[in-house]
Amino acid sequence: MAPSAPTPLYDAFARAPLHFVRGEGVRLFTEEGEEYLDFAAGIAVNSLGHSHPALVEALKSQAEKLWHVSNLYEIPGQFELGNKLCENSFADRVFFTNSGSESMECAFKTARRWHYDNGAPERVNIITFEGAFHGRTLAAIAAGGNPKYTEGFGPKVPGFVQVPFGDHDALKAAVDDETAAILVEPIQGEGGIRSVPHQCLRGMRELCDEKGIFLIYDEVQCGIGRTGRLFAHQWVDGAEPDIMAIAKGIGGGFPLGACLATEKAASAMQPGTHGTTYGGNPLAMAVGNAVMDVVLEEGFMDQVLESSRFLKQRLAEIADSHPTLLESARGDGLMQGLKCKAANTDVVAALREEHLLTVPAGDNVVRFVPPLTVSEEEIREALGKLDSALTAMEQAS
Numbered sequence: 001m002a003p004s005a006p007t008p009l010y011d012a013f014a015r016a017p018l019h020f021v022r023g024e025g026v027r028l029f030t031e032e033g034e035e036y037l038d039f040a041a042g043i044a045v046n047s048l049g050h051s052h053p054a055l056v057e058a059l060k061s062q063a064e065k066l067w068h069v070s071n072l073y074e075i076p077g078q079f080e081l082g083n084k085l086c087e088n089s090f091a092d093r094v095f096f097t098n099s100g101s102e103s104m105e106c107a108f109k110t111a112r113r114w115h116y117d118n119g120a121p122e123r124v125n126i127i128t129f130e131g132a133f134h135g136r137t138l139a140a141i142a143a144g145g146n147p148k149y150t151e152g153f154g155p156k157v158p159g160f161v162q163v164p165f166g167d168h169d170a171l172k173a174a175v176d177d178e179t180a181a182i183l184v185e186p187i188q189g190e191g192g193i194r195s196v197p198h199q200c201l202r203g204m205r206e207l208c209d210e211k212g213i214f215l216i217y218d219e220v221q222c223g224i225g226r227t228g229r230l231f232a233h234q235w236v237d238g239a240e241p242d243i244m245a246i247a248k249g250i251g252g253g254f255p256l257g258a259c260l261a262t263e264k265a266a267s268a269m270q271p272g273t274h275g276t277t278y279g280g281n282p283l284a285m286a287v288g289n290a291v292m293d294v295v296l297e298e299g300f301m302d303q304v305l306e307s308s309r310f311l312k313q314r315l316a317e318i319a320d321s322h323p324t325l326l327e328s329a330r331g332d333g334l335m336q337g338l339k340c341k342a343a344n345t346d347v348v349a350a351l352r353e354e355h356l357l358t359v360p361a362g363d364n365v366v367r368f369v370p371p372l373t374v375s376e377e378e379i380r381e382a383l384g385k386l387d388s389a390l391t392a393m394e395q396a397s
């Protein structure tokens, strides 16, 4: 039974009137056995789909041994997963969290604390970009700068300076003696699947080196194989960050995030400077390690790339063939978007009627972020539903 009013829950979400009881791969099932194709993947979280056997096994076997001990003690799974992340990225050090927002918080504190410890305590400001989304904690909404999310929540956490997306001159002008870091999503997710051009990321890297400040990436949504590389910025030569927040895909559905950093950036974070009760607990580590083992398997990324090319090309064709409803297709890897002329929420609802789940994003975009394990056949099926939904919308108008 779907819950009905009066509800004990905060009205903070505009939920679709659907609830699922089971998932398998790219499919979700309601209690009545109705089947949906899941190109929302819990907002780019279910990187290996639902009920992936390796993840189920990892969680079950850990659940029978040990759930939680806190960071008062060593947790071997943290060393194991930390090594996997560092061996496959710019990073030397990792701090585990439970969410994207917490990973961002750790990134902010890491950057500020380094300057504090290195003779520049006035360097506290973090420069961000319009359209950014970094989470919903007080600092993360200040960083994102979206008035919809900051309104009514008291004084904005100071120390965040925002510049227009893609405006390199404004960015240069914004860096001053109080700047600690530049923070950017290599591909904006919530902002509407907007990729930062590769030369801009390189430009930011150069600017940070020149000014002695940190480059922070938010790869909470675009990381962990979503673009066909482990991290989206790895497509770009000469644009590695100093600090990076991840979450979503790394847990495959288990709440898990991490802040990655170079040895230098992490050096000021000493015992007592930061903490978390749950972050990196044995259950999360068992699942995170299992996700990484699958994603790092030989051939996995090739498969993601192949699926991406197919999806991207077909979305572009569909955008062309429905010019009254759609403007264009855009995105990288399995992080694709359709910029709409019709309201994106109407398109998402029409797709849901066809039993295809997608996610609305900013800039009137519909997001397609299926599990990385999606097959060409499943993409074909989703595109068929998309085409039918759009055709029905055209006929109704």
Ligand SMILES: *Cc1c(COP(=O)(O)O)cnc(C)c1O
Pocket (backbone or CB within 6 Å): 098, 099, 100, 101, 102, 104, 133, 134, 135, 136, 185, 189, 190, 218, 219, 220, 221, 222, 247, 248
């Ligand atoms: C989802 C998201 C966050 C916030 O993650 P939570 O787990 O909801 O706190 C931060 N940054 C980006 C880019 C995201 O997509």
